[in-house]
Amino acid sequence: MDKFQQSQKDKLFKSSTHDPYKLPRVEGSAICPQCSAVYQAGNWTWKHPESTVIHDAHTVTCPACRRIEDQMPAATVTLSGNFLLKHRNEIIHLIENTEKKENAEHALERIIHLGDSAADLIVTTTGIHLANRLGHALEAAFKGKADYQYGDDTYGLSVNWTRDE
Numbered sequence: 001m002d003k004f005q006q007s008q009k010d011k012l013f014k015s016s017t018h019d020p021y022k023l024p025r026v027e028g029s030a031i032c033p034q035c036s037a038v039y040q041a042g043n044w045t046w047k048h049p050e051s052t053v054i055h056d057a058h059t060v061t062c063p064a065c066r067r068i069e070d071q072m073p074a075a076t077v078t079l080s081g082n083f084l085l086k087h088r089n090e091i092i093h094l095i096e097n098t099e100k101k102e103n104a105e106h107a108l109e110r111i112i113h114l115g116d117s118a119a120d121l122i123v124t125t126t127g128i129h130l131a132n133r134l135g136h137a138l139e140a141a142f143k144g145k146a147d148y149q150y151g152d153d154t155y156g157l158s159v160n161w162t163r164d165e
C-alpha cells in the first residue's frame with residue numbers, strides 16, 4: 001500500500017466515526033423491523049443468531065433503513081461520458097452485482113436509488129464503502145477514471161466516474 005492509498009484508507013476509517021446515522025451502542029442484540037438485519041456485538045449483519053438471543057432482542061430500525069426512509073444517502077456515485085451511453089446495460093449489471101456482493105458481507109451497505117440525470121447515471125447509497133467499491137469496480141471492469149471526494153466534517157463520499165470513448 002502506498003502513501004496515497006494509506007491516506008484514502010485512513011479517511012474511510014475516520015469518516016465512519018462521524019456518521020450521524022450511526023446508532024449509539026445498543027446493549028444486547030436488536031433486530032430491524034423493516035429489513036430484518038440483526039444487530040449484535042456492535043455490528044449489523046444478516047446472520048440470525050440463536051433463537052433465544054433474538055427472543056430478547058430490541059426492535060431498532062437500522063441506519064440503512066433510516067437513510068432510505070429519509071432519502072439521505074451517505075454517498076453518491078455519478079457516472080458520465082460517451083462510454084456510458086453505449087454500455088449502459090453492462091454498467092448497470094456491474095453496479096447491481098457489486099451491491100449484491102458488498103451487501104452480503106455488510107448489511108448496511110445498500111443502493112438507495114439508481115437513476116438518470118440528463119446523460120449521467122446517478123447511484124445513491126446508504127454507506128460510503130459501497131460507493132468506494134463501485135468506483136473501483138467500474139475502473140477495474142471498464143477502465144475510465146474515478147475520483148473520490150470525502151466530506152471534510154460530515155460523513156459522506158462523492159465518486160465521479162467518467163470514460164469518454
Ligand SMILES: [Zn+2]
Binds near residue numbers: 037062065
Ligand atoms: Zn433495516
